[in-house]
Amino acid sequence: MSESTAKSLSVESVAKVYPTRGEPLVVLRDVSLSLQPGEVAVIMGPSGCGKSTLLNIIGTLDEPTGGTVRLGDCDPFALSESQLARYRNEQVGFVFQDHHLLPHLSVLENVLLPTLAHRGSNDGVARAKKLLDRVGLSDRLEHRPAELSGGERQRTALARALINAPPLLLADEPTGNLDRASAERIGALLLELQHAEHVILVVVTHSPTLAARFDRQYELTDGVLAVS
Numbered sequence: 001m002s003e004s005t006a007k008s009l010s011v012e013s014v015a016k017v018y019p020t021r022g023e024p025l026v027v028l029r030d031v032s033l034s035l036q037p038g039e040v041a042v043i044m045g046p047s048g049c050g051k052s053t054l055l056n057i058i059g060t061l062d063e064p065t066g067g068t069v070r071l072g073d074c075d076p077f078a079l080s081e082s083q084l085a086r087y088r089n090e091q092v093g094f095v096f097q098d099h100h101l102l103p104h105l106s107v108l109e110n111v112l113l114p115t116l117a118h119r120g121s122n123d124g125v126a127r128a129k130k131l132l133d134r135v136g137l138s139d140r141l142e143h144r145p146a147e148l149s150g151g152e153r154q155r156t157a158l159a160r161a162l163i164n165a166p167p168l169l170l171a172d173e174p175t176g177n178l179d180r181a182s183a184e185r186i187g188a189l190l191l192e193l194q195h196a197e198h199v200i201l202v203v204v205t206h207s208p209t210l211a212a213r214f215d216r217q218y219e220l221t222d223g224v225l226a227v228s
């Protein structure tokens with residue numbers, strides 16, 4: 001196993017409070033979560049309870065107002081701006097509800113995009129093709145996102161999230177915009193690739209079917225995470 005995959009995730013007493021004109025809005029009160037390589041946590045909870053806020057903090061797209069996040073020995077919020085950009089690129093893979101693919105790039109180019117920042121592209125192309133093969137898109141390499149189905153776009157996004165072999169994969173309602181059959185396929189692929197790549201996966205979902213694929217399920221209520 002490479003060094004980069006043997007990192008555990010530790011979220012400790014994370015809080016997020018938004019200032020408002022009235023009372024401060026407490027979205028996350030005290031969230032703790034600890035995951036080893038290869039482990040998965042599903043986070044459920046009503047709309048507006050803070051699931052995306054929590055996922056964004058774990059992925060460093062947002063900052064906590066209290067508590068700590070660590071991946072291996074690293075506290076990403078202690079990094080400089082440029083170190084943090086590199087951390088996000090190499091350590092975290094994101095799959096959003098909307099695919100966030102670039103419309104003018106092909107499937108293959110979209111998947112390769114995260115490799116351009118910090119490394120040569122030779123092994124990148126081979127890995128991109130392998131990942132696209134695993135998600136069933138070998139015959140769509142030159143398609144543009146507009147020429148794909150919703151499920152195919154999400155499968156491309158999944159391959160892109162894994163291209164740099166990050167130790168941490170985060171998925172925010174990855175099946176939220178898909179029909180049932182496509183959602184099933186993304187669920188199966190998330191499970192399969194998470195296992196094959198031995199990543200830590202944190203997945204936010206409203207779908208009981210997707211949640212049921214994974215062992216550890218949490219409910220986010222009143223800013224606290226509880227095992228459900």
Ligand code: ADP
Nearest residue numbers: 018025027045046047048049050051052053054
């Ligand atoms: P979920 O993903 O569970 O639906 P979110 O994490 O998106 O919920 O949002 C949680 C709460 O935080 C919501 O009530 C939302 O209105 C509030 N919120 C999100 N971003 C901001 C912000 N930048 N400023 C103030 N409140 C925010």
Ligand code: MG
Nearest residue numbers: 051052053172
């Ligand atoms: Mg959300």
